[in-house]
Amino acid sequence: MTDHPGSRTIRRQPDQTRALSADLCVVGSGAAGLSAALEAHELGLDVLIVDASPQLGGQAVGSAIGTICGLYSNGESPHRVTHGVMDRMLETLSRNGDAAARRARNTLILDYSINAWMRWAEDAVASRGIRPLTGAVLRAAAVDSGRVRSLEIATRWGDYRVEANTFVDASGDAALTWLAGQPLTEADRSIYGTIMAVFEDVDTDICGAYPREKYHEAMRRRGADFGLVRHDGFIFPVARGGRVLLNMTHIETPQEAIGLALAGIEGRQQIDGLLNLFRDEFPEAFGQARVAIYGQPGIRQTRTIQGRSRITVDQVRTGSVPDDVIGRCSWPIELHTELADTHWEVFDADHMHHIPFGAMVPKGLDNVVVAGRCIDAEPAALASVRVMGPCFAMGRAAATAASLVGSGSFHQIDVQALQNGVGDNISRNTRDPWTAEFTAETGREADGA
Numbered sequence: 001m002t003d004h005p006g007s008r009t010i011r012r013q014p015d016q017t018r019a020l021s022a023d024l025c026v027v028g029s030g031a032a033g034l035s036a037a038l039e040a041h042e043l044g045l046d047v048l049i050v051d052a053s054p055q056l057g058g059q060a061v062g063s064a065i066g067t068i069c070g071l072y073s074n075g076e077s078p079h080r081v082t083h084g085v086m087d088r089m090l091e092t093l094s095r096n097g098d099a100a101a102r103r104a105r106n107t108l109i110l111d112y113s114i115n116a117w118m119r120w121a122e123d124a125v126a127s128r129g130i131r132p133l134t135g136a137v138l139r140a141a142a143v144d145s146g147r148v149r150s151l152e153i154a155t156r157w158g159d160y161r162v163e164a165n166t167f168v169d170a171s172g173d174a175a176l177t178w179l180a181g182q183p184l185t186e187a188d189r190s191i192y193g194t195i196m197a198v199f200e201d202v203d204t205d206i207c208g209a210y211p212r213e214k215y216h217e218a219m220r221r222r223g224a225d226f227g228l229v230r231h232d233g234f235i236f237p238v239a240r241g242g243r244v245l246l247n248m249t250h251i252e253t254p255q256e257a258i259g260l261a262l263a264g265i266e267g268r269q270q271i272d273g274l275l276n277l278f279r280d281e282f283p284e285a286f287g288q289a290r291v292a293i294y295g296q297p298g299i300r301q302t303r304t305i306q307g308r309s310r311i312t313v314d315q316v317r318t319g320s321v322p323d324d325v326i327g328r329c330s331w332p333i334e335l336h337t338e339l340a341d342t343h344w345e346v347f348d349a350d351h352m353h354h355i356p357f358g359a360m361v362p363k364g365l366d367n368v369v370v371a372g373r374c375i376d377a378e379p380a381a382l383a384s385v386r387v388m389g390p391c392f393a394m395g396r397a398a399a400t401a402a403s404l405v406g407s408g409s410f411h412q413i414d415v416q417a418l419q420n421g422v423g424d425n426i427s428r429n430t431r432d433p434w435t436a437e438f439t440a441e442t443g444r445e446a447d448g449a
């Protein structure tokens with residue numbers, strides 16, 4: 001006979017706030033936060049990583065971004081410019097056939113399997129003993145004399161208080177810096193986000209053979225009938241199984257929960273509209289297609305910190321090298337300020353621009369460093385350096401700085417020691433299995449992000 005479980009009474013205890021402590025607490029597990037957490041662990045720090053989402057990976061996973069940009073230099077023979085844990089992740093993706101390169105915007109981008117990224121991130125965190133606090137929303141920060149002492153974090157199972165020596169704000173929206181009472185900056189007009197999608201059961205040979213202008217022309221001509229607002233973007237075959245990745249919608253990304261939820265629904269309606277339009281216009285490629293994945297709202301840019309220095313568009317265009325450089329990329333300025341299309345400013349073969357550590361250090365705080373898409377940059381400059389290659393480089397710099405700072409201030413970091421720690425992200429140019437694939441003769445041009 002089956003031994004069924006019995007039951008018992010449980011009661012809430014008066015103070016159920018759980019206390020946690022770490023050398024370093026990273027808020028956000030996207031490209032920047034994940035890189036910061038893993039690099040900091042490699043440098044010997046005890047790390048806790050917090051994310052509001054129930055899964056690790058940030059937008060790279062939840063928003064189904066699907067390609068890594070800003071990782072290679074420009075021109076006909078690109079080389080990789082960002083290393084560190086990125087090397088480890090790419091080794092795994094490469095070994096399992098979960099990434100592939102394509103030419104776009106005068107450089108290389110890497111398509112990756114979204115599930116593979118998530119599984120790599122989870123395994124990397126768990127196997128190193130980094131504690132993941134997921135489904136956990138940062139909602140307050142206690143600050144004393146310019147130092148964040150503790151964070152209050154809400155979960156469905158009750159509250160946590162986290163104390164740490166240093167903190168990385170990799171929240172994408174500068175949530176930690178904001179809650180610590182610092183002023184932030186935002187663009188004076190909308191920078192649109194996107195609902196990404198993956199379609200399955202597509203004839204990818206036919207779909208991939210069409211020039212992208214064919215899709216854009218259909219979107220311009222009939223998009224309004226299908227509820228579409230955008231007339232550009234990319235669609236390309238990925239991995240296996242008749243799947244294509246689409247970046248062809250635009251949505252507002254308000255910093256308010258109900259508004260963002262409604263924008264997400266509106267974006268998914270645009271995805272349904274795209275599917276119906278493509279079925280109608282291109283039945284030979286999309287006649288059997290269905291939506292396999294709808295991403296969560298993809299947020300490009302919201303609030304940015306006010307740092308010790310600010311990346312300007314001029315610095316991006318000229319490629320000037322700041323004294324405290326910690327990373328670099330050559331990705332175009334990719335501005336989503338128009339509903340219908342995207343402004344691209346693509347750079348030449350020998351172009352490279354640089355990220356100063358000063359843009360990662362909020363003015364009024366000593367033990368917080370920021371990484372990812374909320375560093376201090378003019379909106380059009382951020383429209384380049386926010387992509388995932390440089391996010392990894394910023395995560396590495398944040399971790400290296402955390403390993404150096406002790407009980408001091410990020411504002412007084414030994415820049416030379418920091419640069420020694422991230423040296424290969426400043427100056428090493430490598431070939432990898434994907435750069436070898438692409439020469440001027442074999443490269444296929446495709447749309448970027």
Ligand SMILES: Cc1cc2nc3c(=O)[nH]c(=O)nc-3n(C[C@H](O)[C@H](O)[C@H](O)COP(=O)(O)OP(=O)(O)OC[C@H]3O[C@@H](n4cnc5c(N)ncnc54)[C@H](O)[C@@H]3O)c2cc1C
Nearest residue numbers: 028030031032052058059069138171172298372373388449
């Ligand atoms: C639609 C779209 C397409 C893009 N395409 C590409 C592309 O093809 N290639 C590319 O390289 N880049 C692309 N980008 C840019 C790139 O994806 C992002 O800029 C990058 O992923 C940002 O990483 P991040 O770590 O800074 O932030 P995110 O990935 O946004 O991670 C931030 C994390 O912080 C968490 N968080 C926020 N607030 C709190 C809080 N209060 N408490 C707890 N956790 C919190 C969030 O849950 C999230 O997981 C695209 C962006 C968008 C929106």
